[in-house]
Amino acid sequence: MKYIIILRVVIKIKPILKPQNAFDATKEHEFEFSYPSIISKSKLIVYTNSNGKTVYEQTQTSSKKAYVLPAKTLSNGTYYSAKIYVYDASGKISEESNHIDFYCYSAPILSINITPNQVIAYASYLLQLSYLQREKELLNTYSILIKDNNANDKTVFDSGARYAMQGLDIMVTGLESGHSYTAYVYFDTVNGLHAEIEPVTFSVEYSSPYLSALLLGQNNKCEGTVSITFNIHSIIGETENGDAIYINGEKIDLRNDKVVFSEGVNLAGDYTIQIDCSDLNGCTTIMEMKNSNGDRVTVEYMEDTFSNIGVKKAYLELKAYHSGVCYDKLSNFIDPPSSSQMVHIWIRKFNNLYDLKLQ
Amino acid sequence: MLFLSTAFLGEAQTAVPTPTSVALINNISLRNGIFDRLKITNDTSFAYTISISDIWDMNTVLDAKFNGNTLAGNVDFTADNVDMLRLKKRLKGTTDWATVFEKAIHKAADFYDIYIDRFAGNMRSYEYAVVPVYGDIEGNLSLIEVQSEFKGYFIADAETIYGTEYNVATGNVSKNQNAQVVNTLDSKYPYVISNSQNNYYASTFAAFFFVPSMDWYDNTDRRNQILEWLQNRKAKILKYEDGRVWMIRVTGSPSLSPSGHREVPSINFDWVEIGDCNSTNDLVSNGLVNVGLEV
Numbered sequence: 001m002k003y004i005i006i007l008r009v010v011i012k013i014k015p016i017l018k019p020q021n022a023f024d025a026t027k028e029h030e031f032e033f034s035y036p037s038i039i040s041k042s043k044l045i046v047y048t049n050s051n052g053k054t055v056y057e058q059t060q061t062s063s064k065k066a067y068v069l070p071a072k073t074l075s076n077g078t079y080y081s082a083k084i085y086v087y088d089a090s091g092k093i094s095e096e097s098n099h100i101d102f103y104c105y106s107a108p109i110l111s112i113n114i115t116p117n118q119v120i121a122y123a124s125y126l127l128q129l130s131y132l133q134r135e136k137e138l139l140n141t142y143s144i145l146i147k148d149n150n151a152n153d154k155t156v157f158d159s160g161a162r163y164a165m166q167g168l169d170i171m172v173t174g175l176e177s178g179h180s181y182t183a184y185v186y187f188d189t190v191n192g193l194h195a196e197i198e199p200v201t202f203s204v205e206y207s208s209p210y211l212s213a214l215l216l217g218q219n220n221k222c223e224g225t226v227s228i229t230f231n232i233h234s235i236i237g238e239t240e241n242g243d244a245i246y247i248n249g250e251k252i253d254l255r256n257d258k259v260v261f262s263e264g265v266n267l268a269g270d271y272t273i274q275i276d277c278s279d280l281n282g283c284t285t286i287m288e289m290k291n292s293n294g295d296r297v298t299v300e301y302m303e304d305t306f307s308n309i310g311v312k313k314a315y316l317e318l319k320a321y322h323s324g325v326c327y328d329k330l331s332n333f334i335d336p337p338s339s340s341q342m343v344h345i346w347i348r349k350f351n352n353l354y355d356l357k358l359q
Numbered sequence: 360m361l362f363l364s365t366a367f368l369g370e371a372q373t374a375v376p377t378p379t380s381v382a383l384i385n386n387i388s389l390r391n392g393i394f395d396r397l398k399i400t401n402d403t404s405f406a407y408t409i410s411i412s413d414i415w416d417m418n419t420v421l422d423a424k425f426n427g428n429t430l431a432g433n434v435d436f437t438a439d440n441v442d443m444l445r446l447k448k449r450l451k452g453t454t455d456w457a458t459v460f461e462k463a464i465h466k467a468a469d470f471y472d473i474y475i476d477r478f479a480g481n482m483r484s485y486e487y488a489v490v491p492v493y494g495d496i497e498g499n500l501s502l503i504e505v506q507s508e509f510k511g512y513f514i515a516d517a518e519t520i521y522g523t524e525y526n527v528a529t530g531n532v533s534k535n536q537n538a539q540v541v542n543t544l545d546s547k548y549p550y551v552i553s554n555s556q557n558n559y560y561a562s563t564f565a566a567f568f569f570v571p572s573m574d575w576y577d578n579t580d581r582r583n584q585i586l587e588w589l590q591n592r593k594a595k596i597l598k599y600e601d602g603r604v605w606m607i608r609v610t611g612s613p614s615l616s617p618s619g620h621r622e623v624p625s626i627n628f629d630w631v632e633i634g635d636c637n638s639t640n641d642l643v644s645n646g647l648v649n650v651g652l653e654v
Binding site: 122123124126148151154156171173174176177206214215216217218219220221222223224225226227228229230231232233234235236237238239240244246247249250251252253254255257258259260261262263264265266267268269270271272273274275276277278279280281284285286287288289290291292295296297301320321322342344346348349350352355357359 | 380381382383384385386387388389390391392393394395396397398399400401402403405407409411415417419420421423425426427428429430431432433434436437438441444446447454455456460466467468470471472473474475476477479485487488489490495496497498499500501502503504505506507508509510511513515520522598
């Protein structure tokens with residue numbers, strides 16, 4: 001005798017509702033779920049986690065495996081739970097899904113200390129972020145990405161995930177003049193609320209008047225090397241009377257003062273000196289150059305009336321003192337300039353001979 | 360004194376040094392007037408002119424414009440407000456800078472230096488940027504572009520570089536990864552497991568290291584130096600004429616092998632890539648540049 005045993009296994013399939021990070025209840029939110037067959041409708045039930053009171057129960061007709069919770073359905077600052085049912089193509093309801101818990105929080109108020117289209121005048125910039133959240137949800141991590149719009153949006157700075165306890169300031173370095181950048185800032189709270197600042201595009205412009213002068217590069221073909229020479233001259237003059245007097249921010253008034261350049265000055269060999277000046281005090285030393293041995297070169301501005309021509313003339317007298325001996329050289333003669341008239345002084349030392357001009 | 364009928368050394372100051380040779384001036388002052396501009400250059404080739412060039416070149420010594428300050432250099436920072444100069448480098452067309460040189464600044468003279476880049480690849484354009492550093496803050500970049508060109512093959516570390524063009528034999532350059540083939544009983548094909556992140560080059564290199572201007576004995580000494588240097592267990596940069604550059608360690612035992620001529624044995628060694636020669640951190644951690652690690 002033969003028996004035929006028919007085993008009918010009924011497998012109850014239930015939808016799986018994906019875990020939810022905290023979200024802002026004032027905006028619509030999508031609850032994703034999975035279910036291994038076609039669906040026609042889904043029903044979401046949301047209840048308050050603390051007392052189990054149902055606050056939302058609606059069915060949506062859609063074959064999409066995501067339930068869109070309308071904006072302002074829930075309240076921010078509340079801890080909720082949710083479950084979902086789905087209906088198959090024949091309209092048969094599924095088993096109840098798993099339960100998930102989540103928070104609703106107000107969108108944080110975020111800011112960054114850079115405004116759209118701002119022009120930054122430095123290669124470095126201290127980005128300062130701020131985070132405020134009404135329900136006092138704590139910030140967990142944040143990250144900053146900066147992309148170079150001049151380099152196919154290549155990321156030039158990536159802070160990685162930084163914990164809020166490290167502070168909300170990040171120094172960004174290496175920004176290049178003439179480049180446009182876009183900053184992206186992302187925040188994540190301890191309960192998974194994700195927020196981001198609207199991407200901010202800014203540009204960097206700083207003046208490098210001596211762009212090619214600070215470095216000098218040379219390829220050394222035979223040595224297989226490149227030599228980079230630092231051609232940086234940092235020289236600042238010091239005035240004898242403290243604060244210098246400037247005229248219209250373009251000239252320095254040294255009629256009763258003196259400016260000395262020493263730190264960083266190293267003048268050797270032949271040279272050319274050009275000076276634009278005015279209102280020189282007559283018969284005084286206007287320039288002095290010294291070395292460590294006590295040798296010096298002075299330039300005096302003279303105004304004299306010459307007896308043979310009976311006319312007052314202005315001229316320069318250069319004196320070079322070396323080992324106790326003085327070498328003297330006069331410039332050409334000009335009519336004495338008025339106090340407002342600009343004069344040009346030219347001094348050239350070439351093979352230990354001086355050329356001196358006043359115009 | 361009469362000498363050959365002339366009054367040789369006859370005047371009181373005949374034998375004194377040339378009075379005009381006041382050399383190495385390091386202190387310049389102006390006074391008794393209103394000054395708009397002071398420019399000093401070592402260039403004596405240009406004709407007299409009353410116009411003053413704004414260009415700062417290698418001959419320029421000082422240029423004070425007195426625009427509300429007494430700055431007379433080519434930068435607006437001084438040794439008092441800069442802690443360090445940083446030199447960065449990158450391959451032209453890329454965006455990532457590698458810091459290759461840093462120098463602490465204590466006085467104005469510290470601003471002068473020369474950096475020798477031994478790691479630049481052949482027929483590659485590099486951008487170099489100098490950046491003043493104030494505490495942890497970098498100032499603005501000033502950059503130049505230099506085309507690196509050379510003939511032959513070079514191997515270098517931070518202080519030394521050796522090159523050769525002679526009898527170079529480069530082996531197969533293999534790109535290595537770590538993968539295990541697992542054959543199973545129930546499948547026609549095996550599984551390949553490659554959990555490791557390994558991804559590096561390795562090869563062999565052989566060449567005459569020979570300087571034609573040196574004699575046999577000096578070349579022998581030089582080859583011994585090179586062998587000792589190859590054996591020093593430190594990272595090196597290997598540069599091929601075709602533009603490839605690797606950060607390597609010599610593996611195995613470098614050797615000298617006869618090449619048919621007693622004066623030019625070939626130096627042979629195996630190598631393996633150990634880092635990215637464009638990464639500051641790799642350069643620093645392998646002792647090829649002496650700068651702080653980037654965070």
